[in-house]
Amino acid sequence: xxxxVGIDIGGTKCAVSIGKVEHSSIEIxxxxxxxxxxxxxxxxxxxNEIVDQLLRQTGIENTxxxxxxxxxxxxxxxxxxxxxxxxxxxxxxxxxxxxRNKYKVPVxxxxxxxxxxxxxxTWGAGRGSKNMIFLTxxxxxxxxxxxxxxxxxxxxxxxxxxxxxxxEDDGPIGFxxxxxxxxxxxxxGIQKLARKEAKHWLEEGRTTLICNSIEQLDExxxxxxxxxxxxxxxxxxxxxxxxxxxxxxxxxxxVDLLNPEYIILGSxxxxxxxxxxxxxxxxLKKEALPRSLSVCKIVxxxxxxxxxxxxxxxxxxxxxxxxxxxxx
Numbered sequence: 145x146x147x148x149v150g151i152d153i154g155g156t157k158c159a160v161s162i163g164k165v166e167h168s169s170i171e172i173x174x175x176x177x178x179x180x181x182x183x184x185x186x187x188x189x190x191x192n193e194i195v196d197q198l199l200r201q202t203g204i205e206n207t208x209x210x211x212x213x214x215x216x217x218x219x220x221x222x223x224x225x226x227x228x229x230x231x232x233x234x235x236x237x238x239x240x241x242x243x244r245n246k247y248k249v250p251v252x253x254x255x256x257x258x259x260x261x262x263x264x265x266t267w268g269a270g271r272g273s274k275n276m277i278f279l280t281x282x283x284x285x286x287x288x289x290x291x292x293x294x295x296x297x298x299x300x301x302x303x304x305x306x307x308x309x310x311x312e313d314d315g316p317i318g319f320x321x322x323x324x325x326x327x328x329x330x331x332x333g334i335q336k337l338a339r340k341e342a343k344h345w346l347e348e349g350r351t352t353l354i355c356n357s358i359e360q361l362d363e364x365x366x367x368x369x370x371x372x373x374x375x376x377x378x379x380x381x382x383x384x385x386x387x388x389x390x391x392x393x394x395x396x397x398x399v400d401l402l403n404p405e406y407i408i409l410g411s412x413x414x415x416x417x418x419x420x421x422x423x424x425x426x427x428l429k430k431e432a433l434p435r436s437l438s439v440c441k442i443v444x445x446x447x448x449x450x451x452x453x454x455x456x457x458x459x460x461x462x463x464x465x466x467x468x469x470x471x472x
Contacts, residue, residue, distance in 0.1 A: 145165065209461070254459045257286035265278075275403065284319070329412075392423065399436050
């Protein structure tokens with residue numbers, strides 16, 4: 145049995161999880177969350193406090209490894225968080241040394257997309273696969289790549305930034321680029337698209353469950369669009385038709401380029417799979433190489449909405465295994 149600590153550092157909240165691994169199966173024993181403080185050292189000290197508290201609560205004396213998940217950019221070899229957009233004060237903060245110096249165990253850092261990819265590969269829908277891609281499809285659109293049985297993070301931890309790919313010359317702005325994959329296929333992108341489409345719809349005198357009036361356009365959220373689509377609202381369905389087509393085009397690029405066994409999608413796809421799946425598969429048949437598509441399964445996250453809870457723990461588990469192999 146191995147005891148793992150998972151730490152998720154976010155712009156708004158941080159989470160600490162304790163996991164127990166036996167025979168390659170994991171159980172999350174406990175979890176605690178708190179709001180991220182303004183200063184890195186305050187947040188890191190709070191994480192330390194909660195790790196100690198959770199270990200005491202569970203009667204566990206120590207941990208075998210620690211995994212840290214955080215939005216990029218990162219330098220995972222040096223263990224640095226490099227001032228991500230949602231953590232602007234975290235400039236070159238060495239989180240690996242901070243925790244390794246106290247707990248004296250292997251510590252590893254990965255971005256959140258890579259962490260989710262490791263979780264799905266280790267315990268989720270991609271378990272046992274050799275080549276697998278995880279797409280976040282949440283607030284943003286990023287990818288974690290498992291290639292030839294290993295996490296691939298690129299030359300300087302920038303692999304998998306599929307959200308920056310431009311799909312169209314015109315479209316919602318995402319990742320700083322108009323018409324990008326993230327612009328069409330992310331929570332922020334769907335919200336922008338819905339506000340634009342709803343404005344035209346209402347100006348034509350039509351009604352929609354997404355919002356009642358032009359004055360309410362700023363209140364539109366991706367969640368409201370999804371709820372309206374589930375109730376067969378024509379405008380919401382039209383928006384998801386557009387999103388599904390762009391998602392299919394983006395996935396076709398991934399299929400043609402990387403020839404994976406699985407593409408696993410989280411968040412929005414997980415919640416709207418009944419709406420998106422037929423559109424995505426139909427678009428893929430038109431856009432992707434048939435031989436490559438024939439061996440690739442497009443599936444929602446096997447760990448469901450809890451994939452993020454397992455993500456940081458999978459970093460710890462993956463790093464512990466690598467450390468053990470290295471040490472013989």
